[in-house]
Amino acid sequence: MFTVQRIYDYRPDGNPAVFIDRLYPRGVTKEKFAAAEWLKDITPSTALRRRYHEDPEQNFSGFATRYHEELQGEAQQRAIAHLLTLEKQHRSVRTFPRWPNI
Structure with missing residues (x-):
């Protein structure tokens, strides 16, 4: 099961957490962010995001x-497989996109 939260609400607690965005979140310290995985490959490309x-x-x-179409790429498929593996291993994974409305 995936739980979606804002990265600004993230509090490290030992459970798997995955940040899903291409841009580093403003105002989030590197110490706080270090406990989360960052999967950029699942996010839209910069050109697509800007458009x-x-x-x-x-x-x-x-x-x-x-x-x-972008998600069919090799790197994107590896990132998706990794995310699904985390979910199988831990049953619950918190994801932190900056763009939850897309």
Whole structure:
């Protein structure tokens, strides 16, 4: 089971935590962040993210299609497999995307 939380609410407690974003979160100390894994490969590419943010409502359909295509890449599939392995090993994994509304 995956639980989604904001990275700013993260408190290390020994359970697996995965940060899913391409950009380092502002205001989060490296000490606090060190306890979480950072899976950048699951996130949209920089170019795709920028295009989406130009006009989210108009660009969402194209974004979703292109993002799905990006997730078929080798590095992305490895990151997804790693995330699923964590979930099988620990049954509960907290994920911390900065973009929970996408």
